[in-house]
Amino acid sequence: MFGLIGHSTSFAAARNLARSLGFEEYAEGDLDMWCSAPPQLVERISVTSPTGKRIEGAYIDSVFVPEMLSRFKTAKRKVLNAMELAQKTGIDITALGGFTSIIFEDFKLLREQQVRATTLDWTRFTTGNTHTAWVLCRQVEENAPKLGIDLHLAKVAVVGATGDIGSAVCRWLSQRTGVQELLLVARRPQPLADLQQELGGGRILPLEEALSEADVVVWVASLAQASSIDPSRLPRPCLMVDGGYPKNLDTRAAGDGIHVLKGGIVEFGSDIGWQMMEAAEMARPQRQMFACFAEAMLLEFEGLHTNFSWGRNNITLEKMDLIGAASLRHGFQALGLDVPAAVPSLSIP
Template identity: 35%
Template structure:
């Protein structure tokens, strides 16, 4: 792709969350006659690919307006998202941002883990010609609306329910708190930093919002009718839940591993929406990207 294209409306900087997705994508790019690359070969090559644009995106509105963008992959390895790889991941995110700026993107959206990697520290990024967004507002809206929908489907009255938010003091967790605080019976707040939890709890007390908080997930889980997981790290243990608990795992990558998921009836991947119309990809790789329900 011509990287000197003037004035792209937007760039999305992202990463893949599974080797399966990556393998499907890489092998989709290959000429059929070359055959598929083995997963091991892909794993050997992938980390050395510099951040780069992969395809263009055109988004059309109902009114006929359209904007043009590009998807830039950081080539962060899906199994190296934890803090031990922070330094190299930050570098990859910065490389993705540099690529977006070089292409003249007016708005740069930091998708998935790329915004977490920067931990809200955008001071290091020059925002002179490009504006930045994490898309967290949209994610939060998807989460709370899907909770309302799931509760309706399961005949669960939100007004009588205790809602546990794991990652309550985070960007998305706080947005969920704000929206759901007057729509639930009680909020249960969990994170690792007790001081921040107490601060949030005190604010809710001031507003007469029923709440409880703990750094121990174990203490809160048995009291929860509904659970939203929006922590920025993996939650290894989730047990002693109420029967029929509704769980939305909106972490990205997922907070709960698939073994945990199999134990519950109503668990879903919150925070994601599927847009079926109004966009075009060039080339069109939709069949090998984002296979979430």
């Protein structure tokens, strides 16, 4: 059995979702009430692979909302309580979606293995980051040519390059895709230097300079609310793969020749019959989902009940190959641009 732990994109969205699911006490409650509310198993799911294998799963709402991020202890408690519920429900492999994986990693919840009478079994959980990294790379490989961008002649910037997903994307693009040049963007200088040494190349640049040169930009870190992009400084055409969370580039990097693609999202080959993605602003919520969620399904399909994605900078190309092959085998497709594919290749001096 697979599990998905998620949350709403905002407090207002969470209250609307609670009302639609019949949780009227949550819909009427204030933020303080939500801070003390326990996680809820809100939906059970059945998914059938094109191979014919059928799996069962459950969606657990952590009852966390982004407005709680400033409440350190609350955020930690929300994630741990949701993990405890997943384990006590008997779920074999559960993906941490949205901010839950970020909270787990950044707040160092590996130190918090005991939740009341439950000792969390880490092998039952995955961040889903390996599948997310593979999907982001596939989105670059499949969609850049649609815009006439030859990746062997292109400069590709990775924003958030030193994170778990970002570093995996850099390894793949460097070793498998053969881009002309990687532009490495992140906040901390030393991890950037370490990554550059590991890759044996790549140019470290501040964000503004990278954007002025990049034909493709893979955003693994979301654009900060206080930040802005000057579209006039971007090359044309430019592919931007918005792999951060929350996704906010489509309205902040608009312009002719700028193509923003929601990154890290996959579409299943048939309707799933769930409600959970209705609140996630998916174009086709019955079929589309975050790649991290799909990783739990894939591990269940493959019978791999283990923390496949765990820790920081542990994603290997071999693991990306494995989860990518499973993704294709079981009917998942990376989200793509709706543009004609027959465009002349971009010539870059």
